[in-house]
Amino acid sequence: MDKKKSISIKEIAKLSQVSVATVSRVINNNGRFSEETRKRVQKIIDEYGYTTNMAAKSLRMSKSKTIGLIVPNIDNEWFSQLVLKIEKYFFDKNYSVFICNTSQDEEKEVAYFKTLDSKMVDGIICISGIEEIPTNAISRDIPIVCIDRKPKDHANAYYVESNHYSGGYLATEELIKKGCQRIAIVSRNKTLSVNKQRLEGYKQALKDYGLKEYTELQLLLEPSEANYEGARKIINQLVKEGIAFDGVFATNDWRAYGVMVGLAENNINVPSDVKVIGFDDIFISHSCHPSMSTIRQDVSGLALKAASLLMDLIDNKEIQVDQRRFILPVEVIVRDSTDQKIEKSTLD
Amino acid sequence: MDKKKSISIKEIAKLSQVSVATVSRVINNNGRFSEETRKRVQKIIDEYGYTTNMAAKSLRMSKSKTIGLIVPNIDNEWFSQLVLKIEKYFFDKNYSVFICNTSQDEEKEVAYFKTLDSKMVDGIICISGIEEIPTNAISRDIPIVCIDRKPKDHANAYYVESNHYSGGYLATEELIKKGCQRIAIVSRNKTLSVNKQRLEGYKQALKDYGLKEYTELQLLLEPSEANYEGARKIINQLVKEGIAFDGVFATNDWRAYGVMVGLAENNINVPSDVKVIGFDDIFISHSCHPSMSTIRQDVSGLALKAASLLMDLIDNKEIQVDQRRFILPVEVIVRDSTDQKIEKSTLD
DNA sequence: CCTTGATGGGTAAACGTTTCCACACAATCT
């Protein structure tokens, strides 16, 4: 293996008989040079396949044309969709996106913040995760935008999120409208602001419709179990304990699917015995059987808002105070899992 | 916003009253220094929260502790699983992984190769995609390992893949064993080596079992349509044209799901009228209805082999010729979509 | 007491950029 080495500006300069300064100016199309030299230099560049050494450029410029993206779980379709939209936005703007999958591990998140910092990223987007952003892991002054994650000091933070409160309300309302009286919520424990808000919406809807709040129906899973499998288990347990319920609001589609599987294992029919609604509207919600009602978030809107906000911050644009935070509306998608109104609950 | 600036080795040196050389030696634990200075320097480092400027380090060392990962579509669960395992492997080895989603766009892939090159990545893993690796986009001499992608010049290439030929064979055999006589294949057109091999396996199985090969049942979709939706459409068309078939081998689970939806739309029952088998064993294959038989690939094995191979190459380890290519076995997963043997085909 | 070798640590060059400054020359204005 003969070590190939990439050609540098200095060599380009020698070959085209100008100074490195001029070559740099030509490459970045910045500063003054004659059309004639431009051609000559460009010719050599093309001929030798010069590419910028980004390490050197970053070092000199203290920026890297790269943004960092902190995401909890890229194998959750909801997150991968977001990631993809964000990546596309920045690719078109000639920025690279450094994707950091934290697997919901706080230590890993901190480690990634440090890495991003030392790699000189020009900005960071954080998706979900805990409210505390480890800003002390960052030594430079770079903009951070959050999605579905409300940083500790709201006041001068930048974030965009769905209206989770409204989502929780609408989901619960849908179940109520279809005749459910004892509605369980399957969520994650209170570390995540999005789940807190969905829970609040749920409670408010119960209250507004005059339904009782049963604490034994508030099932808050531990993070490690807050997925499909955890939801399945907890529903099994609920049934075993003989606690009555006729509706379940699961705060994401994976959990909702787990709920549906758990119900099926106990021969409880959806939607005739128990109705189920999820959150996110990922593919599984319409591929499962029966198809699942859910709350749809505007994934493109979230991605685009967050990305363009960060871009503006990087470009040092002045951001109006009312343009620093966005709450996007959500939408109920009614499918089979909440089909048919129960006129009279069998639970009464 | 007052511009924070990260502290440099030079400043650490001044504060701890040693030279930059010594600080560097302490940081990298390389070279000679007394225990006493180590302590003094480390104290300052901790106190001021020094982090390495990777741009400078990369520039000096011509490497970056980063590897590039080229992947077609991160929102396909199969790929995101691979990505995640690879990321974990390298995270533990203190390497970062730069994930590049090509969206199956060749131009984008080339662009990303150039980016990776200019970012000085220490190695690249390419997942799937076309056979031609744009090596001319790379100016340095870095190792490349492929997964499910057989580079043009096999001879001295590094790759690991599943046994796709065997997978195609087993899938077809499963349908045949369950009594199917006219088996369609829904795949992608021949740009991808994995699909070519699966097709070959399919053909061989037909031959071995004495079944006729019907060209009108070889449905090869264009890349842009080679997904769920494309499969759904083509099945609808097949039915409309009145072409008979009683089994479908779809070369991935998304396409298989599209097939099942298409069949359902035409009131064709799975598995009693037509049996279906997919490939990959992603979540949807057991969450759909009826649950789907499929070919399971060893995702962990693929990820681990590829990652450790690349790691060895980066570490300049000598790789035996027989350790440069790995073909991993696949496994048939039988579920409801190929349940029940048809004793006598209704097509006869 | 002089040599030798080990130990700890400093100096400075190099990595590939960008950009400030200076300078030469030409064109234009007074």
Add this chain to the structure above:
DNA sequence: AGATTGTGTGGAAACGTTTACCCATCAAGG
């Protein structure tokens, strides 16, 4: 003609590391 402005270009410093090379000190061995 002299002053001014504009245009194209080059020199060199700076960004933050690593490391080859050098030097000082000290202990041990002759």
